[in-house]
Every structure is written in structure tokens, then in C-alpha cells.
Amino acid sequence: MLAVGGGCVGSKRYRALRPILVYCLPAIGDFIRCHSAVQIIAEAFPGHPIDVVTSPLAAPLARLMPHVRKAWTVEKHWNPGLKERARLARELRRENYQAAYLLSSSTKAALIPWLAGIPERIGYPREFQFGIVNRLPAGWLKSFVAFGPRKTRLFEQVCAIAMSGKQPGGDTRLPQPRMVVSPEDISAWRVRHGIDAARPALALYTSEFSNFRSWPAERFISVAKDHARRGWSIWIVGGPREREAAAQIRTALPEAVDFTSTPDITDAMCQIGAATVFLGVDGGICHAASALGAPCVLIFGSNRSYETGPVNDHVRFLEPPISTPSWIYHTRGVGEERVLAALADAVASRPRDA
Structure with a gap:
């Protein structure tokens, strides 16, 4: 596991605020869609550095995403052994993250922020994530017991986690994913x-x-x-x-x-x-x-x-x-x-x- 550097703002205020971790999905298209959630978090917590976790294949794209400081990588299918998960958790602990947004539904993925001692771990509980996820978005129970095909797109699901389950206003548009090549x-x-x-x-x-x-x-x-x-x-x-x-x-x-x-x-x-x-x-x-x-x-x-x-x-x-x-x-x-x-x-x- 390693960190891939991104566009980091160098002001003292930016460095002083505690960073936020966003656990993204591993496939390239899904990771890009997660940038909508990153933008929502960046607007809600201006000045806080935002780091992401994704697969080694998708991580280099973080350099092109506004608001992303750097990317941590894990295996695409969230399948590192316990030793590797513990090693990444130790590295994350040193970063002093304030919160982790869990956009992935994988319990194996959610274990790492928990092992890292990140105090707020925000997401919808899946599998055996109760306790690992300790801040549940509004309407989480309805989402947890829903049956049948998804009623919302993945883009909307990750944005809902970033907004803690709150519904946007009638005229509010969710941000579209964005990358920039100079x-x-x-x-x-x-x-x-x-x-x-x-x-x-x-x-x-x-x-x-x-x-x-x-x-x-x-x-x-x-x-x-x-x-x-x-x-x-x-x-x-x-x-x-x-x-x-x-x-x-x-x-x-x-x-x-x-x-x-x-x-x-x-x-x-x-x-x-x-x-x-x-x-x-x-x-x-x-x-x-x-x-x-x-x-x-x-x-x-x-x-x-x-x-x-x-x-x-x-x-x-x-x-x-x-x-x-x-x-x-x-x-x-x-x-x-x-x-x-x-x-x-x-x-x-x-x-x-x-």
C-alpha cells in the first residue's frame, strides 16, 4: 500500500486542519463517480485536506481531481491480508484523520479506518459493519432493508453518504465528476x-x-x-x-x-x-x-x-x-x-x- 501524491494546497491553514479520508470504489469508472462525493465533502468542510483510498489502477487519477490531496492504495477487490490491512491502518493513524467516509460497502474495506482509530466512520452499514460504521446517514435503516434492484444510481448513492443521507433541495444539483489535465x-x-x-x-x-x-x-x-x-x-x-x-x-x-x-x-x-x-x-x-x-x-x-x-x-x-x-x-x-x-x-x- 502506498500514497499517491495529488494537488496539495500549501497554506498553513490548510495544513493545520485535520484531514478527511474518503474510501472510494476500486474500478476506474466507479472511482471517478466518487469524485462527486469528494466535491460535496470539500464544500461542507472548506480547507480540510481530503485523501482517498482506491485501487492501484485508479489511484493515479486522483492527481487530476480537484480537492484531492493524495491517494492511498489497496488491492482492487479489497482483499489484502490482515497483516497488510494492519500496516495501512498504522500509516493512516499517523495522518490524524478526523473522519472517514465509506463509499464502499465492503466490510474488509471498512476495517482499515476502524483499525486506524479514525473517530468518525460514516456510511451505510453493510454485511457486518455495525460498530465499524459509527455514524449512520439519515434513512440508513430503509436503505439497509431494501430489497430488489437499486432504485438509485451509484453516483447518487455515494453523494447521499457524503451528505449524511440528507436530501438536496429542489433546485440543488449534485456535482458532476471532474478531472483536469493541464x-x-x-x-x-x-x-x-x-x-x-x-x-x-x-x-x-x-x-x-x-x-x-x-x-x-x-x-x-x-x-x-x-x-x-x-x-x-x-x-x-x-x-x-x-x-x-x-x-x-x-x-x-x-x-x-x-x-x-x-x-x-x-x-x-x-x-x-x-x-x-x-x-x-x-x-x-x-x-x-x-x-x-x-x-x-x-x-x-x-x-x-x-x-x-x-x-x-x-x-x-x-x-x-x-x-x-x-x-x-x-x-x-x-x-x-x-x-x-x-x-x-x-x-x-x-x-x-x-
Whole structure:
């Protein structure tokens, strides 16, 4: 377990106030959604440093999140042994945290703030967390005994913990996740990779083509070829899961650039930030692109974007026609014409100085 540094304010007042720990979820998309809760906590307790706990994969993104000082890491599935949990608890104890917000429902995760002696441990009790969680949000009992599918999105659930279960006012909007890559970092990334800033670029996030959340390979290739004919660069972003799809696209379009072997996830954020427009499917990277403020066109299964998609206002969602009585999980009902039109609209709406 280690701490990943973030943007720390250096004033004496900032250092004097006791910090707050936010136990976030481990997957990239879920971790990004937790930033809404971080913003609520930061507004409620101005000046208090806020640190997060998440997986090693997601932790580097904390550097890009406003209000986050640093990130502690544990295994993605909250499965370190007792010895490792005790070691992290000792490190957290030295930080003198005032409170811990437990956005994860895992008892193994909740054990660490308890072992660290953090006096306030705020969250909805799950599994065997009574006593480990010692400050319960309003309406916790109703949430604890609820049966059936979730009635609220994960984004709303983590915000409810940050607000101690209080319902926002009628005109109050929950903050949207946000990450920031500086123009200097994007410029340096372009220089390292010989990228022409004057040439427009389409960033593609495909997931695995075998995944029901993806879009058919031939349609991604068709859209990529359309943009390449008009002088665009085609960038394929993602990680190991997308490498086979990237190879398939490059077989049909050799000039496409495969960035799926990027070793640093923050480098991937520069790729997205430097692109003119982002076209993707359901997955953690689409949440990252949305939080970065990139012009986004996202393809989802029918009725899926509300439940699992990003909540940022500027995102354009494309879904198949609604299926009655069941949902359509795959995306084959989204045609290329709709995608090309949405991409053109996203580019036209892009701020002039972006």
C-alpha cells in the first residue's frame, strides 16, 4: 500500500486542519463517480485536506481531481491480508484523520479506518459493519432493508453518504465528476509523441469486440475510415483489454495509432484531452473522458446510459430503440449515420479555445 501524491494546497491553514479520508470504489469508472462525493465533502468542510483510498489502477487519477490531496492504495477487490490491512491502518493513524467516509460497502474495506482509530466512520452499514460504521446517514435503516434492484444510481448513492443521507433541495444539483489535465501536460505529451496539434483527432474506445457493451468492429472501422479520409488522426485508447480490437482496426486502417499499450493511465488522460472528440462505449475510460470535459459520443445498450453511464451534461448518448418488455443490452441497433451525425455535432459544439 502506498500514497499517491495529488494537488496539495500549501497554506498553513490548510495544513493545520485535520484531514478527511474518503474510501472510494476500486474500478476506474466507479472511482471517478466518487469524485462527486469528494466535491460535496470539500464544500461542507472548506480547507480540510481530503485523501482517498482506491485501487492501484485508479489511484493515479486522483492527481487530476480537484480537492484531492493524495491517494492511498489497496488491492482492487479489497482483499489484502490482515497483516497488510494492519500496516495501512498504522500509516493512516499517523495522518490524524478526523473522519472517514465509506463509499464502499465492503466490510474488509471498512476495517482499515476502524483499525486506524479514525473517530468518525460514516456510511451505510453493510454485511457486518455495525460498530465499524459509527455514524449512520439519515434513512440508513430503509436503505439497509431494501430489497430488489437499486432504485438509485451509484453516483447518487455515494453523494447521499457524503451528505449524511440528507436530501438536496429542489433546485440543488449534485456535482458532476471532474478531472483536469493541464494544457502544459497535453502540450508535453504531443511533443513526446510527435503529434501535430493542428490536425484533428478522433479517439476511439472500443472495449473488447466480444463484449456485449461494445459496438460492431466493422462500424468502428467505417467511422474511423470516414474521418481518416477527411484528414483526421485516429487514436485507439484503452488498455490490455482493447489491444486485440486495436489490432483489428489497424489491419483495416494501418494509419490508426494504437495507444492501448500506454503504461501510465495519466498518459491515457493526455491522449483523451488532446483529442478533438471521443467516441466510446460503456466502460471506465468513457467516465474518464466525460470527467475531463472532452466532447464525447457514447454508445450504450438500450436504457443503460442512465444507470451505468457518466452523469456529465455535455455527453451525447446513443442507444438502440427501447425494447419491450426487456432491455437491449447490445449496441447493434445504433447505426453509423447516427454516430457520424453526433460526432459532427459534438465537434461543432466544442468551445473555440478547447
